[in-house]
Amino acid sequence: MAPKPQDKVVLGSCSTFKADIYAFGVILLELLTGKLVQQNGFDLARWVHSVVREEWTVEVFDKSLISEAASEERMVNLLQVAIKCVNRSPEARPNISQVTGMINSIKEDDERSIVSEV
Secondary structure (H helix, E strand, O other): OOOOHHHOOOOOOHHHHHHHHHHHHHHHHHHHHOOOOOHHHOOHHHHHHHHHHOOOHHHHOOHHHHHOOOOHHHHHHHHHHHHHHOOOOHHHOOOHHHHHHHHHHHHHHHHHHHHHHO
């Protein structure tokens, strides 16, 4: 049975880009938390949302990142980017230009704080 036209994903379509943004957000969450999405059907995005909603944000981070003296502020900012990327509504997710802008801004802020400490 041939796929229906509405079942096909058009390369370059908005839905494909928004799905890519979601996938990037999941990867970023995996890096920040040290948890994998594939573990026993674990819904990483939902877990992160629930922890952040309870204001236990630091609890989501991989303990090895914290022990490496990574900037907590940078990690929280990256977590906010990831949360925007995994928004349940594809229309509410940022586009790739916005994501790179947010990450570059985090990097620049972090570099400025390092320079000011010296």
